[in-house]
Amino acid sequence: MKSKLYRKDVFWGYAFIAPLLLGLLVFLLVPLLSSVYISMSSYDLANKPVFKGLANFEQLVKDPIFWKSIVNSLYASLGVPLGMLLALIVALMLNKPDIRGKGFFRMLFFMPTICSAVAVTFMWKWVLNDDFGLINQVLKMMKIKGPNWFSESLAMPSMIMMGVWGGMGISLLLYLSALYNVPRVYYEAAKVDGAGPLRQFFSITLPGISPVTFYILVTGLIGALQDFTRFQIMTDGGPNYATTTTVLYIYNNAFQYADMGYACAMGWALGVIIAVVTIANFVMSRRWVYYD
Amino acid sequence: MKRVQSVFALVLVFAMMFSVASCSKRGAIVQTTSEELLDSGSSAASGTAAGSGAAAVKTASGQKTGGTSGAAGTTGGNKYTGPKVTIKLIHWNQAGQVEQMVIDQVVSQFEKENPNIQVNAQIVNTDYEVKLNTMIASGTVPDVFLVPDGDFGTWVKTGVMLDIDSRVRSSKVLNLNDIYPSAWERYQWNGKTMGVGHFYALPKDIGPVCMYYNKDLFKKEGVAFPSATTAMTLPQALAMWQKLSKDTDGDGKIDVYGITRMWWEGVVLSSGGQILSGDHKSFVMGSDQKSISAIQYIADLINKYHVAPDGTTLGSMNEDTMFASGRAACIENLRASVTSYRQYGFNWDVCPVPAGTVNPGENSWSGSVGYAVYSKSQHPDAAYKLVEYFASPEGQNIMVKLGFNVPLYKSQASSPDYLQSGKEPANAAAFTKAAATQPAGLWQLLPNRSWYDMLDQDLDQVWEGKEDAKTCLQSITPSINAAIRNGNSYLFQ
Numbered sequence: 001m002k003s004k005l006y007r008k009d010v011f012w013g014y015a016f017i018a019p020l021l022l023g024l025l026v027f028l029l030v031p032l033l034s035s036v037y038i039s040m041s042s043y044d045l046a047n048k049p050v051f052k053g054l055a056n057f058e059q060l061v062k063d064p065i066f067w068k069s070i071v072n073s074l075y076a077s078l079g080v081p082l083g084m085l086l087a088l089i090v091a092l093m094l095n096k097p098d099i100r101g102k103g104f105f106r107m108l109f110f111m112p113t114i115c116s117a118v119a120v121t122f123m124w125k126w127v128l129n130d131d132f133g134l135i136n137q138v139l140k141m142m143k144i145k146g147p148n149w150f151s152e153s154l155a156m157p158s159m160i161m162m163g164v165w166g167g168m169g170i171s172l173l174l175y176l177s178a179l180y181n182v183p184r185v186y187y188e189a190a191k192v193d194g195a196g197p198l199r200q201f202f203s204i205t206l207p208g209i210s211p212v213t214f215y216i217l218v219t220g221l222i223g224a225l226q227d228f229t230r231f232q233i234m235t236d237g238g239p240n241y242a243t244t245t246t247v248l249y250i251y252n253n254a255f256q257y258a259d260m261g262y263a264c265a266m267g268w269a270l271g272v273i274i275a276v277v278t279i280a281n282f283v284m285s286r287r288w289v290y291y292d
Numbered sequence: 293m294k295r296v297q298s299v300f301a302l303v304l305v306f307a308m309m310f311s312v313a314s315c316s317k318r319g320a321i322v323q324t325t326s327e328e329l330l331d332s333g334s335s336a337a338s339g340t341a342a343g344s345g346a347a348a349v350k351t352a353s354g355q356k357t358g359g360t361s362g363a364a365g366t367t368g369g370n371k372y373t374g375p376k377v378t379i380k381l382i383h384w385n386q387a388g389q390v391e392q393m394v395i396d397q398v399v400s401q402f403e404k405e406n407p408n409i410q411v412n413a414q415i416v417n418t419d420y421e422v423k424l425n426t427m428i429a430s431g432t433v434p435d436v437f438l439v440p441d442g443d444f445g446t447w448v449k450t451g452v453m454l455d456i457d458s459r460v461r462s463s464k465v466l467n468l469n470d471i472y473p474s475a476w477e478r479y480q481w482n483g484k485t486m487g488v489g490h491f492y493a494l495p496k497d498i499g500p501v502c503m504y505y506n507k508d509l510f511k512k513e514g515v516a517f518p519s520a521t522t523a524m525t526l527p528q529a530l531a532m533w534q535k536l537s538k539d540t541d542g543d544g545k546i547d548v549y550g551i552t553r554m555w556w557e558g559v560v561l562s563s564g565g566q567i568l569s570g571d572h573k574s575f576v577m578g579s580d581q582k583s584i585s586a587i588q589y590i591a592d593l594i595n596k597y598h599v600a601p602d603g604t605t606l607g608s609m610n611e612d613t614m615f616a617s618g619r620a621a622c623i624e625n626l627r628a629s630v631t632s633y634r635q636y637g638f639n640w641d642v643c644p645v646p647a648g649t650v651n652p653g654e655n656s657w658s659g660s661v662g663y664a665v666y667s668k669s670q671h672p673d674a675a676y677k678l679v680e681y682f683a684s685p686e687g688q689n690i691m692v693k694l695g696f697n698v699p700l701y702k703s704q705a706s707s708p709d710y711l712q713s714g715k716e717p718a719n720a721a722a723f724t725k726a727a728a729t730q731p732a733g734l735w736q737l738l739p740n741r742s743w744y745d746m747l748d749q750d751l752d753q754v755w756e757g758k759e760d761a762k763t764c765l766q767s768i769t770p771s772i773n774a775a776i777r778n779g780n781s782y783l784f785q
Contacts, residue, residue: 047450252745255422256745258425258450
């Protein structure tokens with residue numbers, strides 16, 4: 001049925017992707033499968049893993065800090081929609097044809113993205129400093145007593161604030177290009193039909209950029225659920241575990257307490273949660289994402 | 293679409309798995325003394341000063357390989373006489389280039405004295421623990437590796453460290469009686485408990501803790517300097533800090549505090565409080581009145597007397613800055629801070645940390661890093677020689693001369709190289725005095741220290757004034773006990 005030529009092509013096709021497949025196999029599939037086994041064993045890195053069934057998962061279910069860390073990670077990911085909203089607003093403003101210094105503003109908002117996460121975190125540590133941080137100093141000038149930004153209740157909102165600031169650049173760029181790509185003709189047609197700016201925004205702009213919105217949402221949520229470095233530097237999970245994200249907790253168990261089995265079990269649990277969130281995103285997307 | 297989803301999910305799982313491995317490091321929970329650089333320029337000429345007091349100690353002047361330099365014993369037992377080998381050493385880098393310089397100096401002297409051993413030193417710039425854990429997993433640990441004392445328990449339990457007990461006890465180079473016991477006890481392990489049993493590592497340094505105080509602020513407020521030799525009692529210290537705390541701009545908020553933050557471990561221990569039960573299997577602070585009052589004392593400094601800032605969750609950076617900018621008159625800290633404090637534009641000195649009256653010597657904990665021999669090393673004899681050399685009077689003397697270490701040896705405590713008269717702190721002797729009595733940190737109590745990290749987090753509620761010490765300590769007891777059990781299950785079998 002299939003021609004000889006076709007079969008030959010298929011052969012060469014596979015031959016060309018073989019190195020990549022091999023790499024995936026060695027560096028992804030093998031670690032993945034072994035992590036399944038490790039998650040069911042007790043493993044201190046030095047000695048062979050000792051199989052102990054589902055004990056790690058049992059401990060996991062009973063571990064209040066693990067659950068707190070999941071809640072924290074979900075809480076932290078609230079920053080994603082918030083950041084998207086801000087990015088969209090700024091993109092809409094910059095998208096006005098008569099705006100001056102568009103490039104400058106674009107650069108300004110993109111700047112945090114290219115800065116080292118460590119440097120940015122240290123800067124925020126100063127900005128938010130309780131006693132002489134920038135924010136509280138400004139508040140002081142206005143005769144307002146600034147709060148302690150790293151108290152148990154405010155630590156996470158502070159982290160979200162920082163995350164929104166740092167993550168806005170990329171969303172902004174994506175939104176700007178998406179806005180640019182919405183065909184002008186729709187707006188003209190809508191204008192002829194008597195649609196106002198609001199109506200145009202909700203009926204043309206929003207659906208028009210919905211694939212990009214979806215992309216930012218999915219990648220943003222995944223990134224937020226895996227967020228780690230800045231928490232480690234900024235708060236090290238405190239106070240009282242208010243900012244212990246799941247990955248930070250995994251890291252501590254793996255590298256501070258050499259409890260790889262438990263860390264892998266948590267890794268899998270988090271993986272499942274991320275997968276569920278993402279699949280839910282995809283399912284919901286059928287209702288609000290419009291591809292041309 | 294379906295396929296896209298499943299591929300996506302798979303990729304996510306992978307990404308998650310790797311996010312653990314690739315993440316950046318968090319520093320050792322405790323920064324030990326390694327970062328100490330005083331002044332590398334201190335080259336003080338005399339080589340005869342230090343080690344000469346101890347028996348069987350080679351003085352620092354014995355630099356050539358001739359073997360005639362030993363002050364007392366023969367050199368026969370000290371030298372490595374085996375075949376020519378190359379051993380690997382791995383070390384972290386907490387003090388920038390200084391670390392490299394110090395290691396190079398000690399190693400090159402060691403190589404001169406042991407011509408058959410060549411040392412290949414590797415300095416790890418970041419993520420030392422992660423790097424070593426990876427090496428442990430792949431069985432490629434260097435012959436000699438640095439062990440921060442906070443990681444000793446985790447690693448010794450896995451069996452990556454060679455039992456060097458008989459070598460240490462028969463050593464002709466070391467003089468254990470002359471080393472502060474708390475410096476070497478923390479590298480012992482008997483299969484169940486740390487602090488007793490066999491040697492699995494030897495200390496490279498010791499980092500005791502003192503209270504630094506801003507002399508200018510004391511003078512300005514007319515407050516007498518604390519005693520250089522005797523620790524103040526806790527009520528005395530409170531009274532002193534109250535005199536120093538000031539609201540300078542009249543906004544109702546304190547601007548200059550007496551102290552940044554007392555370290556709770558020392559307050560509890562010096563007050564005679566008990567943290568774990570005798571068998572280390574359960575957490576007892578919740579039912580121990582002395583512990584409760586000690587914790588409440590610190591909380592009151594913050595929330596009741598306002599002599600210490602609240603919510604300082606930013607850790608040492610914030611505290612250091614407060615001290616640097618004259619916003620706090622006192623700060624409790626490791627000796628490692630001496631170098632950076634010397635750059636501050638005010639006069640300061642150190643004194644013993646205020647303490648409870650039961651065990652005033654345990655007014656804080658000291659940090660340390662040590663060296664261990666990899667249990668599967670091909671050259672254990674040569675590797676041990678190097679470990680021993682770092683802890684020997686001679687090796688120590690090189691590091692003390694560089695201004696890097698608090699001497700491990702009591703007999704070196706009065707070494708002018710260490711005391712550096714004319715430089716701050718004038719009361720440098722307070723550190724060696726503290727080294728003699730301060731125990732290791734609480735991670736010493738159990739190999740898996742997750743319970744301790746948890747306790748530290750839980751206490752934030754007390755520092756924030758949300759709960760009193762008693763309520764908090766009692767309510768967290770079950771979860772701390774669970775963490776002790778989960779992390780150290782071998783104790784309960």
